[in-house]
Amino acid sequence: MxxxxxxxxxxxxxxxxxxxxxxxxxxxxxxxxxxxxxxxxxPNFIREKRFEQIEPITATERDTVKAEAMRQLGLTEEPRNFFRPDPETAQLFYENLTYSVDLPTGNVMIETTQRRxxxxxxxxxxxxxxxxxxxxxxxxxxxxxxxxxxxxxxxLKGKTGLAGRGKWFVLIGTVIPVGYWIWYQYLQ
Amino acid sequence: MKRSLFVLLIALLVTVAAQAGGKKNYGKELTVKETSKISDIIAAPEKFNGKRVKVKGPIVDVCKERGCWIKLGSDKEFESIRFKVDDGVIVFPLDLKGSNAVAEGVVSVRTVSVEDQIKSGKKMAAEEGTTFDEKSVTGPKTILQIKGEGAQVETK
Structure with a gap:
């Protein structure tokens, strides 16, 4: 046994x-x-921005602005959401895709978001x-x-074990974080 | 052993399939029954200060760096409110932008100094890859936000 x-x-x-x-x-x-x-x-997403130019949109009524932006951008699918953060900007949200239209200039920022x-x-x-x-x-x-x-x-036992050279490696491995913290907290 | 692993894998796939589409919960469960209008909170922030509320709206922006806040569009045009969570408590993925959310937390109204506005303005600009004009800050500003605890987001 x-x-x-x-x-x-x-x-x-x-x-x-x-x-x-x-x-x-x-x-x-x-x-x-x-x-x-x-x-x-x-570390989580790949974000890309590109710009397009459309004609300025002078309409002020929400549905008209949305329809005009979609028409000029050639979008046929209804967005998940439509939002105007201020009177000069319109945002159309699609899956992983946002169009931000600057209404007075017609400058459009298209932002794509993709998970890594x-x-x-x-x-x-x-x-x-x-x-x-x-x-x-x-x-x-x-x-x-x-x-x-x-x-x-x-x-391991012997020369390569803790009682041998192992103790020096353990010591170095301990000194690195402790020493760094002392330097960071009190000495720098 | 092989059969157990197979069963475990199937169970995992079924769970994933069940969660695909529908709603996803972040943080604590929602408990407030009545939904407050974001426009009402913006119109009278002092009335709501310190109160626990449940609000709903489209997610119009998400913290790019740590997922520690979302911005919810109001029921009225040109208005939104920030729903801020402590770092790491909830991590909102960036691709939630454009989804509809129901969120719960405590309304907070506070005054932000000129220095802090410049600091956060610069940080936001760096995240966006744009520039920040310090002259746009003219004095202390009152910040209204919801200290977030839980949210439910429509995933499709």
Whole structure:
């Protein structure tokens, strides 16, 4: 009969939880990279703007403005919504498409919005947009990560284990966030 | 094992199919029975200040960066109201623009200083890729918005 070994159990748990969480790790990692740079780009959508010129629209009555804008833009399908934020602007909303007409000049801005495939879904999960059950799953994942971090330190023994060079890597990995925070908070 | 995975996949697809079209909920469930007109709130903001309201209207704009607000068109022309949520509490996708929404939250009226108006004007302009003229700010401004808690949006 095999003797019970804590280290063996640790390795098995580390390995199997690793398999279980690999998809989540990729989702959170990729999305983390994407949303870290939110100041520089939109990680969820591709937005494009183009401009067209139509004749100025002098009508003031809502339905007439809408009909005239649609006629000049060659739109036959009824928009999802029509809105005038001010007397000089008319907006026609279609799925992922907005026409903003500057009535006195006839300048039209056409804005398209397209979801970034896969990345949008990853970001929604990472930022816990769905809430509800996903909160519980994300909590479980967070606990698993803590376990993976701790259990990872006890997989190997000897020179490459925690008692050997491993302790220096752990130290460096701890100094980076703690040191950065001290610099950010008190020294800069 | 394979059969369980197959059943799970089918259940997932059925759920997705059931949610496609119809309405999608964001944040807390709507509880206020009566719907207030956005035009009434805009006409008398002090009367509604601090009150929980339910409003409805087309989504005419969405926060481009973090999805932390939507702008709802009023029942009257040339009017809209901002429905603002705390960052991360609700994330409104940009492609909700143009959809009809029913939203619930607390009306808030506050005065914004010249400095803050310039700061937010510049931020909005940067998001839009346009410029902001600081001279357009002439003094403190009263801002009316709904501190959002939940919304239901028609997806198709």
């Amino acid at each position: 095999k003797q019970f070994s804590w280290r063996r159990l640790n390795i098995v748990l580390h390995r199997d939880i690793g398999y279980l969480t690999v998809a989540m790790l990729i989702i959170y990692g990729v999305s983390g990279l994407a949303v870290n740079h939110i100041e520089d780009w939109n 495939m896969v990345l949008f879904e990853m970001n929604q999960l990472h930022l816990n947009a769905p809430k509800g059950v996903w909160t519980f799953i994300a909590d479980l994942f967070a606990v698993s990560l803590i376990f993976m971090g701790i259990s990872g330190m006890f997989i």
